[in-house]
Amino acid sequence: MLIFNKKSDLSAFLSPLINQNKSIGFVPTMGALHEGHLSLLKKSLAENDITVMSIFVNPTQFNNAEDxxxxxxxxxxxVxxxxxxxxxxxxYAPAVLDIYEGNTVSQSFEYDGxxxxxxxxxxxGHFDGVGTIVKRLFEIIQPxxxxxxxxxxQQLQIVKKLVSKHxxxxxxxxxxxxxxxxxLAMSSRNERLSPEARKKAALIFEIxxxxxxIFQEKSIAETIHFVEESxxxxxxxxxxxxxxxxxxxLLPISEKESDKKYRGFIAIFIENIRLIDNISLN
Structure with a gap:
């Protein structure tokens, strides 16, 4: 397995392969890998000639210094x-300096709301940070x-919009x-939960x-009330x-329409650790 810490070395390795029209699959991560990450990796390996995984904890997408x-x-x-x-x-496991070259700030992006x-x-500022790192990694790796x-x-939809607009x-x-x-949705943050909290966090997906x-039979307001009350x-x-x-x-809905796809989104804290999840409601 080849591990690159510098974008110049990675680009030098990938450049001749790109010139040979080899297909490159890319899996961007912040590390602390779990089976969810590995499933993305397997899909990329199956569908591309070359697979690159980045491991980089991106500082510009954190609005909480402690997190x-x-x-x-x-x-x-x-590894x-x-x-x-x-x-x-x-x-590709770079240092912050290799990515940001001494200027660790986000670009500003618009994603049509x-x-x-x-x-x-x-x-x-979270999605400015996401856009900054994703665009930079795409430029380096050229997947x-x-x-x-x-x-x-939400991040997935934003990355699709980033690709479209740029x-x-x-x-x-x-x-x-x-x-x-x-x-419980697999997340690197799950590793910070105590065994007891990790067990209790299964309640998120249950609800x-x-x-x-409930959404199939009742109103939007009743569905939201059920979750909050639970x-x-x-x-x-x-x-x-x-x-x-x-x-x-990604706009909140006020009434159901038969030709639209809806999704429930949640963010919740347990043991002061923030977890997110979502579910298709159709």
Whole structure:
């Protein structure tokens, strides 16, 4: 397995392969890999000649300095996990200086309003940071295909918009949420939960699943009320938001339309650790 820490070395390695029209699949991550990440990796390996995975904890997408500091960094373990799948994966694990060249600030992006909903409301500047790093990594790696998990569904839609607005020659592929046996959406942040909290966090998906059933028969307001009331019964959770939105626009909906796709989005704290999840409601 080849591991590059400098973009100049990675570009020098990839350039002749690009000239040979080899297809490049790219899986961007912040490390602390789990089965969800590995599923993206497997898909890329199956669909491309070359697969690159980046491992980089991007400082510009954190609006909480403590969250950035505590985010797990486990490169050695990550490489071990990757090696169980293939030894042909190319790893890009740069330092902040290699990416930002001493100017660790975000560019400003507009995503036609997608950035103002949900995560955008609660994490100011987050999607500028996401756009900055994703665009930079696309420029360095020049992938044909890039793979993103649907757990971060808003991010997936924003990356698609970024590619469209900036006319980037990358095909964005969304992949299903991977869940633990309990139903908890796999996340690097799960590693920070105590065993007890991790067990309790299974309630998130249980309530989302019930909300989906309620949404089929009852109103939007009743569905939202059910979720809010359910978490009020469990004081170990702090619900930041639950919203029902149009999948395409991410705008909250006021009434159902038969030709639209809807999704429920949630952000919640347990043990002061912020977890997000979502579920298709159609």
């Amino acid at each position: 950035l500091e505590k985010y797990p960094r486990t490169l050695e373990k990550d 071990e996990k990757m090696s169980t799948i293939s030894n042909k994966i190319i790893v 997608l950035e103002h909903q949900m995560e955008g409301q609660h994490r100011p 044909n295909n890039a793979y993103f998990g649907e757990k971060d569904f 006319k980037l020659p990358v095909h964005i592929i969304g992949c299903p949420i991977f869940r633990e046996k309990s139903g 989302l699943t019930e909300a989906k059933e 978490f009020e019964k469990h004081p170990e959770f702090e619900l930041e938001y639950f919203e029902i939105a149009d999948e395409a626009t």
